[in-house]
Amino acid sequence: MTEPNIDPKLLKPYDPKETEGRIYKLWEESGFFNPDVCIEKGIINKEAEAFTLIMPPTNANGSLHAGHGLVMTIEDLIVRYKRMHGFKTLWLPGLDHAGFETQVVYERKLEKEGRTRFGMDRNDLYKEILDFTLENSSNIKNQVRRMGASCDWSREKFTLDDSIVKTVYQTFKKLYDDELVYRGNRIVSWCTKHQTSFSDLEIKDEERIEPYYYLKYGPFIISTSRPETKFGDKYVVMHPDDKRYMEYKDGQKIDLEWINGPITATIIKDKNLDMEFGTGVMTITPWHDQVDFEIAERRGLEKEQIIDENGKLLPIAGEFAGMHIKKARSLIIEKLQNKGLVEKIDENYKHVVRTCYKCGTILEPQIKNQWFIKMKPLALRALEIINQDKIKYIPDHYKKITIHWLENIMDWNISRQIVWGIPIPAKICNECGNGMVDLENNIIKCSKCGGSVRKDEDTFDTWFSSGQWPFATLGYPQSNDFKTFYPTDVMETAGDLVFFWVSRMIMLGLYVTGEIPFKIVYYHGMVLDAKGQKMSKSKGNVIDPLTLTDKYGTDAFRIGMIVGNTPGTSLSLSEDKIRAYKNYANKLWNITRFVLSGTENINYNENFTDYTEREKILIKERDELIQEITKEMDEYKFYIVGEKIYHYTWSRFADVIIEESKEILLNETDNDKESRAQFLLDTLTKILKILHPFMPFVTEEIWGLMPIKNKKLLMVEKWPKTERSEVLS
RNA sequence: GCGCGGUUAGCUCAGUUGGUAGAGCGACCCCUUGACGUGGGGUAGGCCGGGGGUUCAAAUCCCUCACCGCGCACCA
Numbered sequence: 115m116t117e118p119n120i121d122p123k124l125l126k127p128y129d130p131k132e133t134e135g136r137i138y139k140l141w142e143e144s145g146f147f148n149p150d151v152c153i154e155k156g157i158i159n160k161e162a163e164a165f166t167l168i169m170p171p172t173n174a175n176g177s178l179h180a181g182h183g184l185v186m187t188i189e190d191l192i193v194r195y196k197r198m199h200g201f202k203t204l205w206l207p208g209l210d211h212a213g214f215e216t217q218v219v220y221e222r223k224l225e226k227e228g229r230t231r232f233g234m235d236r237n238d239l240y241k242e243i244l245d246f247t248l249e250n251s252s253n254i255k256n257q258v259r260r261m262g263a264s265c266d267w268s269r270e271k272f273t274l275d276d277s278i279v280k281t282v283y284q285t286f287k288k289l290y291d292d293e294l295v296y297r298g299n300r301i302v303s304w305c306t307k308h309q310t311s312f313s314d315l316e317i318k319d320e321e322r323i324e325p326y327y328y329l330k331y332g333p334f335i336i337s338t339s340r341p342e343t344k345f346g347d348k349y350v351v352m353h354p355d356d357k358r359y360m361e362y363k364d365g366q367k368i369d370l371e372w373i374n375g376p377i378t379a380t381i382i383k384d385k386n387l388d389m390e391f392g393t394g395v396m397t398i399t400p401w402h403d404q405v406d407f408e409i410a411e412r413r414g415l416e417k418e419q420i421i422d423e424n425g426k427l428l429p430i431a432g433e434f435a436g437m438h439i440k441k442a443r444s445l446i447i448e449k450l451q452n453k454g455l456v457e458k459i460d461e462n463y464k465h466v467v468r469t470c471y472k473c474g475t476i477l478e479p480q481i482k483n484q485w486f487i488k489m490k491p492l493a494l495r496a497l498e499i500i501n502q503d504k505i506k507y508i509p510d511h512y513k514k515i516t517i518h519w520l521e522n523i524m525d526w527n528i529s530r531q532i533v534w535g536i537p538i539p540a541k542i543c544n545e546c547g548n549g550m551v552d553l554e555n556n557i558i559k560c561s562k563c564g565g566s567v568r569k570d571e572d573t574f575d576t577w578f579s580s581g582q583w584p585f586a587t588l589g590y591p592q593s594n595d596f597k598t599f600y601p602t603d604v605m606e607t608a609g610d611l612v613f614f615w616v617s618r619m620i621m622l623g624l625y626v627t628g629e630i631p632f633k634i635v636y637y638h639g640m641v642l643d644a645k646g647q648k649m650s651k652s653k654g655n656v657i658d659p660l661t662l663t664d665k666y667g668t669d670a671f672r673i674g675m676i677v678g679n680t681p682g683t684s685l686s687l688s689e690d691k692i693r694a695y696k697n698y699a700n701k702l703w704n705i706t707r708f709v710l711s712g713t714e715n716i717n718y719n720e721n722f723t724d725y726t727e728r729e730k731i732l733i734k735e736r737d738e739l740i741q742e743i744t745k746e747m748d749e750y751k752f753y754i755v756g757e758k759i760y761h762y763t764w765s766r767f768a769d770v771i772i773e774e775s776k777e778i779l780l781n782e783t784d785n786d787k788e789s790r791a792q793f794l795l796d797t798l799t800k801i802l803k804i805l806h807p808f809m810p811f812v813t814e815e816i817w818g819l820m821p822i823k824n825k826k827l828l829m830v831e832k833w834p835k836t837e838r839s840e841v842l843s
Numbered sequence: 844g845c846g847c848g849g850u851u852a853g854c855u856c857a858g859u860u861g862g863u864a865g866a867g868c869g870a871c872c873c874c875u876u877g878a879c880g881u882g883g884g885g886u887a888g889g890c891c892g893g894g895g896g897u898u899c900a901a902a903u904c905c906c907u908c909a910c911c912g913c914g915c916a917c918c919a
Binding site for chain 2: 124127128134211319336337338339340351383386387388390391392396397398399401403404405406407408465466509511512514515518519522611612613644646677678679680682683684685686688690691693694695696697698699700701703704705706707709710711712746751753754757761768769772773776802818
């Protein structure tokens with residue numbers, strides 16, 4: 115054989131490092147990430163159907179982790195596939211200020227520097243975090259590029275952009291006008307470390323074994339795991355039907371000896387009490403307990419704060435005032451024991467305590483005057499459309515989980531006592547505590563009592579703004595983008611955001627725009643380390659996706675993340691697997707070398723029909739596979755497609771077809787050679803197209819070397835069609 | 844307590860209308876063949892968590908139990 119006359123690049127092994135940056139630049143400069151450019155350049159029709167995927171805004175408080183790697187891979191795969199089908203495809207990238215999350219990260223940074231946010235000027239702190247965020251964000255954007263993401267950077271949004279904030283404010287106002295948002299004194303979960311309240315979701319339940327105390331409260335025995343809350347307990351509650359306590363009447367007063375001396379307690383008969391539990395009698399602490407609060411509200415009982423915002427006891431605790439509850443508990447019990455008021459102590463009481471999901475501090479329920487969204491009406495609307503299957507859940511069991519949550523939804527506290535976030539545009543009355551939404555910042559008097567007002571210093575729960583992301587990013591209500599790309603098609607995100615984010619987007623999307631925000635929710639699982647353990651900095655098992663892409667190439671990383679990774683199921687990231695796909699990228703490269711050098715004197719004709727029987731059989735087999743694969747792609751079963759195309763190229767095309775081609779191309783008649791050569795070129799072309807969404811870099815690079823007339827960039831070529839197999843058979 | 848998953852080869856996991864179990868990695872044995880040793884050929888390895896049921900036929904459908912995850916929950 116003569117020296118092959120093919121691109122010398124092909125004579126060396128495939129080098130992802132040399133290729134990827136160059137290819138990404140090629141794509142970016144083509145402008146094809148932007149659907150408008152695709153129309154301008156005649157790649158797609160102006161009338162083409164839109165396909166929209168809004169990228170979950172990346173937290174701008176760190177760098178890319180393995181989970182992001184998965185997100186970028188799956189979403190880019192979906193988007194490239196749709197783009198190759200001629201959709202007017204938009205993948206809109208974004209960054210999230212991530213309110214509390216980022217503030218926590220920043221506070222840790224401050225701590226390391228020996229500083230603290232408390233006592234810092236609000237504006238200074240805000241500015242520092244903003245700088246921190248912006249610095250990170252440029253870093254993150256480069257990392258997203260490294261993953262090959264074909265998102266439209268020209269439409270990038272940040273959750274603190276003016277346009278987004280404006281939309282968020284309008285929504286807040288609308289909710290207020292519709293009486294779906296209210297300011298109220300309600301029990302909220304308060305973190306004494308972070309000095310902010312949470313919604314019911316920012317809570318981690320933790321099982322603990324702690325002593326459980328049975329205390330003598332006058333003639334009764336009450337039980338508690340939290341004696342430090344009991345100072346102000348002056349109501350003793352029992353069920354009206356409880357035969358044991360028939361002699362006591364509702365409202366009856368009883369004098370008794372308590373922690374710091376004699377008190378007068380009032381008997382309350384209430385049905386919202388479990389007779390079976392403990393002794394069937396309890397005292398209530400309305401300021402620091404949800405159930406007690408509700409009873410007190412219903413019965414109009416007094417509420418008194420016992421514990422302050424730092425977790426220290428207030429003057430009502432007498433000699434214990436100023437002491438942290440952690441320290442006080444055992445001392446209080448000691449005192450009660452000395453007074454003979456402890457009946458018994460159960461040392462092995464197993465119960466659940468609510469802790470801050472970030473720092474693990476036990477949350478203190480506190481009554482706070484904050485903004486709440488009335489969720490029931492919003493949830494009902496969402497339930498209706500979910501039950502009608504207007505939104506498809508992948509995997510489908512997330513539908514059940516969502517329904518279960520929506521049916522038991524609680525009002526949503528959206529006030530956060532942190533600086534880093536979107537300020538709540540409202541005034542609070544200094545006299546009566548009334549809250550008034552004030553977008554123009556011109557309210558100077560309370561609308562209820564005429565009292566003086568102050569600006570609400572709180573910020574919105576970050577999920578309140580990100581809950582509006584699909585329509586906010588598209589410029590609701592008037593922009594062309596909104597009209598063209600909303601409702602969006604797919605929301606692809608992590609399973610643990612099902613309540614935090616996805617369900618709230620559905621509710622707020624329906625409420626504001628009257629339409630569902632997306633048609634499909636695709637949940638990916640968590641990325642675990644090779645041993646199946648959760649990655650965390652403290653365990654030191656965090657895998658940086660970029661170290662893997664450096665080592666094995668982005669394509670290898672990407673297809674390794676896809677194959678065998680079913681939606682919703684967590685994925686163990688093993689380096690072996692990624693390495694295997696690096697070999698695959700190289701295999702593809704070598705296949706190309708063979709095909710191109712073996713078919714040098716052939717003009718590839720994609721409409722060639724003069725195939726011999728031998729090739730017709732192979733084409734039928736190949737096209738059946740393509741049909742199968744296309745169907746599975748449309749069903750979002752990428753994990754199967756990746757495996758099948760891998761298997762076909764390697765075990766079938768390379769190991770069998772190429773092997774037998776060696777003889778055919780050397781020894782058979784011209785007809786046979788032509789038929790085989792056309793088949794090899796045609797099949798390689800189709801393999802590249804199918805593989806492109808999975809492995810965009812190597813396929814684009816090879817595409818550039820293919821002897822194809824009038825070719826465009828592979829990223830905007832058309833997904834292979836299979837109608838011709840009928841023509842040929 | 845309620846809800847949702849999972850349990851298949853040594854490891855990680857596929858298995859979508861029920862029809863004699865698959866992939867990758869790993870292991871072992873061969874092959875210095877001209878696309879590729881980042882390769883090629885081959886072998887071993889699974890009563891598909893246990894027990895019932897439906898069926899001609901069950902990894903697949905139903906019931907039940909066990910174990911492992913994960914959510915939710917106002918039990919003082």
